Amino acid sequence: MGYIGELLKGSTDSLLLALIKEKPMYGYQLIKELERRSKGYFKFKEGTIYPALHRLEEDRLIVGTWEKLSNGQERRYYRLTRKGEEALSSRMNIWQEFAKAVNLVVEPPQDRKRV
Amino acid sequence: MGYIGELLKGSTDSLLLALIKEKPMYGYQLIKELERRSKGYFKFKEGTIYPALHRLEEDRLIVGTWEKLSNGQERRYYRLTRKGEEALSSRMNIWQEFAKAVNLVVEPPQDRKRV
DNA sequence: ATTTATACCTAGTGTTATAAGGTATTTTGT
DNA sequence: ACAAAATACCTTATAACACTAGGTATAAAT
Numbered sequence: 001m002g003y004i005g006e007l008l009k010g011s012t013d014s015l016l017l018a019l020i021k022e023k024p025m026y027g028y029q030l031i032k033e034l035e036r037r038s039k040g041y042f043k044f045k046e047g048t049i050y051p052a053l054h055r056l057e058e059d060r061l062i063v064g065t066w067e068k069l070s071n072g073q074e075r076r077y078y079r080l081t082r083k084g085e086e087a088l089s090s091r092m093n094i095w096q097e098f099a100k101a102v103n104l105v106v107e108p109p110q111d112r113k114r115v
Numbered sequence: 116m117g118y119i120g121e122l123l124k125g126s127t128d129s130l131l132l133a134l135i136k137e138k139p140m141y142g143y144q145l146i147k148e149l150e151r152r153s154k155g156y157f158k159f160k161e162g163t164i165y166p167a168l169h170r171l172e173e174d175r176l177i178v179g180t181w182e183k184l185s186n187g188q189e190r191r192y193y194r195l196t197r198k199g200e201e202a203l204s205s206r207m208n209i210w211q212e213f214a215k216a217v218n219l220v221v222e223p224p225q226d227r228k229r230v
Numbered sequence: 231a232t233t234t235a236t237a238c239c240t241a242g243t244g245t246t247a248t249a250a251g252g253t254a255t256t257t258t259g260t
Numbered sequence: 261a262c263a264a265a266a267t268a269c270c271t272t273a274t275a276a277c278a279c280t281a282g283g284t285a286t287a288a289a290t
Contacts, residue, residue: 001243001244001245001277001278001279002278002279003125003206003209004125004209004213005125005245005277005278005279006124006125006245006246006277006278007124007125007126007209007210007213008125008277008278009121009122009124009125009245009246009276009277009278010118010119010120010121010122010123010124010276010277011122011217012277012278014221015217015220015221018220018221019220022223026237026238027237027238027239028235028236028237028238029237032236034220037219037220037223038216038217038219038220039216039219041212041213041215041216041219042216042220044278045278045279045280046237046238046239046279047239047240047278047279047280047281047282048277048278048279050238050239050240051239051240051277051278052277052278054239055277071286071287072286072287073236073237073285073286073287074237074238074286075236075237075238076237076238091118092221094118094119094122095122097156098119098122098156099214100156101153101154101156101157102126102130104152104153104154104156105130105133105134105149105152105153105157106129106130106133106207108137108152116246116247116248116274116275116276116277117247117248120246120247120248120275120276121246121247121276121277123246123247124245124246124247124276124277125246127246127247141268141269142268142269143267143268143269144268159247160247160248160249161248161268161269161270162247162248162249162250162251162270162271162272163246163247163248165269165270165271166246166247166270166271167246167247169270170245170246186255186256187255187256188254188255188256188267188268189255189268189269190267190268190269191268191269
């Protein structure tokens with residue numbers, strides 16, 4: 001899979017929730033938006049995003065609705081639920097704690113840098 | 116597994132390499148030291164650490180040597196190889212890039228906080 | 231007319247943390 | 261002296277998740 005792929009485990013859901021919180025979005029759009037915002041760093045695969053969205057919907061953190069464009073195209077727009085908002089803020093907190101713990105290990109206390 | 120477990124995927128190896136770089140250490144000691152330094156945050160399981168050490172040794176990032184204590188106890192001390200040092204610094208760089216990319220997504224540019 | 235982009239999907243594979251067991255010795259508490 | 265906890269190593273099976281590699285269908289671009 002590669003090292004970045006391993007780092008993503010546990011972060012993908014938070015990234016998706018954070019974007020969907022801003023405004024309703026659909027799968028393909030999320031892939032493009034993640035790439036755009038990260039200045040090309042994230043290049044999520046469809047095999048990652050779509051199953052992730054299905055998991056999040058199954059867990060009731062997001063709800064999807066099919067919407068038909070004038071040209072006939074169909075998109076599934078996802079919105080954040082109340083439960084999703086809570087999950088996002090909880091995950092953000094955990095992420096902060098986690099990053100702090102990593103820094104405590106890799107940067108011994110006497111020469112800690114500001115985070 | 117739980118959310119923290121997922122976050123750890125991709126970071127465990129770096130944590131181990133970072134500690135072993137400081138001085139040779141053995142498995143059980145690494146578990147305790149990770150818990151101590153993180154002020155109790157990390158509670159790695161043996162089923163995580165020992166297989167991880169075996170992987171790192173297989174990849175020649177660390178080398179282990181059995182050492183017998185005066186009381187007969189045996190410990191397997193691991194040291195960082197040149198290849199391990201390079202892998203560690205590479206992973207540190209990737210981690211920085213990764214954290215930066217995450218922040219670009221979750222903190223829109225106009226109201227970015229210092230990192 | 232062909233290619234590329236948009237937009238959705240899934241089955242199978244590889245990696246990794248963890249649960250849950252095991253062995254053996256030493257130290258500590260009673 | 262005896263029991264319990266700590267030290268120190270190990271492995272098998274399970275669950276979660278990113279990704280590969282396919283698939284379908286339509287719209288836009290060349």
